[in-house]
Amino acid sequence: MITLEHVSFRYPSGLLALNNINLNIQGGDFVAIMGENGAGKTTLAKQMNGLLKPSQGRVLVDDQDTKKVSVAQLARKVGLVFQNPDHLLFSETVKDEVAFGLKNFGYQPEVIEKQVERTLEALGLTEYKDTSPFLLSGGERKRVALASILASEPDYLILDEPTIGQDYLQKERLRNFILQLYSQGKAVVMITHDVEFVAESNPKVILLSKGEIVATGPADSVLSKDEMVSRVSLVKPQMSRLFGTLSKYGLPRDVVDVHRARILLEEKLSEAKATVP
């Protein structure tokens, strides 16, 4: 479990980026942290893997205080995939890039090879295994960065804006991969602005604004509340906007994903058809 107890963080410039955050993340959790630009989302993520230490309060990763263990030790447990893939990539081939972390952790070559193959396959990168990461598109590089962290199977996975530059099919693939991870008992924390992705994945949502947690709950209830959503500079998912209008016909307001919308409208429209003489 990752536990944040009364965590506040002030940058050397004096900016209070996090203010009294209390949070638990455990295996099997799927959490989306959302908030306006500059809300403190990335700062919060960096607290979880020890890259930043709290100014006040403490962060425990499996009962170990992040102030007392090295970032390298924490890296085995907590994998953080940065927003910008270029911060992470440096190897000559995609394969080497993904193997790098595993080599550092001292795995056997056979294990590394198998694990690299499996991860590349899962993220649709197999065809690029001998290509230089820098010849790939932005979206592809992003997936290589993700693969390099995923390969060592950390218990806690933190993804900073994982859907940037990804087309819809890649997002589907990512969604399935995340689903697989948390159903295996791993924790997945995703920082994102992508309301539509969140709407269709239905994680637990934590809304962060100006360094404070302002709302927590299931995606469909948090993302269909006008006041909350606009407070953190988000826009409601399209389905939620649509059902806001349709609620006067007795349809629920808290609809955020297209599949639930379809079922509800199928019922409603079949009903309407049946009553028309």
Place this chain on the structure above:
Amino acid sequence: MSQASREIIAARNLGFKYTGAKKPAIQEIDLSIREREFILLTGPSGCGKTSLCRCLNGLIPNFYQGEWTGELIVGGLDVTTQPTSELSREVGYVFQNPENQLFALSVEKDIAFGPENLGLTREEIRARVDEAMNITSTRSLKDLAPYELSGGQQQRVALAGVLAMKPNIIVLDEPTSFLDPHTAEDVMQAADDLRKELGLTIVVVEHRLDLVARYAERIVVMDAGRIVADGNLEQVLDEKFDTLEALGVGVPRVSLLWSMLRTDGLVKGKVPTHVEDAASALSSLMTD
């Protein structure tokens, strides 16, 4: 779009293969863009969108090595023979990743960098930097270093730097990716205002159609280096919905919902692009 507007981008049988790559990044591209158009360029990850944009401002073939075929004229200039310094007056490029674009010690210096290199007077540089900061709401950041900014702030500064060059064409490569939806909307609105007020031509690369649908009249869809659809956005969305979905284009969710209900035989007619259109069409079916 007025009939009289001039063709500003013309590609004929354009192709490019990076040195060391197995397949061409783009091939057989025929594209004609007229002044004041607002174009959405989209397609699956790795389809060649960014490569096509790199051709527009001459990064290809001037900085990227490879095999070039065909012809590309931008603002009357042949891209293969013009230096990029000339092309940069014509085409402003906001990169996917703003960090790759910012390097000066302060935001203000970064925005001024382009105009300074044009050999303008101090007053003109001052005026351009001021205007660019106003449009992009970056004035409050002017003394900060680019690395102190959040991803979203960096993106706005990168846009300001491009605006200060007063180009005729602005290419925005996934400009909203690091932005929260409200800020993303502001950037799109700013681009559209520039188009209307200054007559600029805007090309936006974006996966999420819902963000751009309000502004772009025309959509160009690429797959495997080729253009596979090109036309009025609403029309392409309606007629080629299944193709777009299969390619992984992020069609607006209301369009997807409508297409599903249409398959079920519960609704008829054109796929809506906006929530408001879908809401009124569905409301009319529920008159109780």
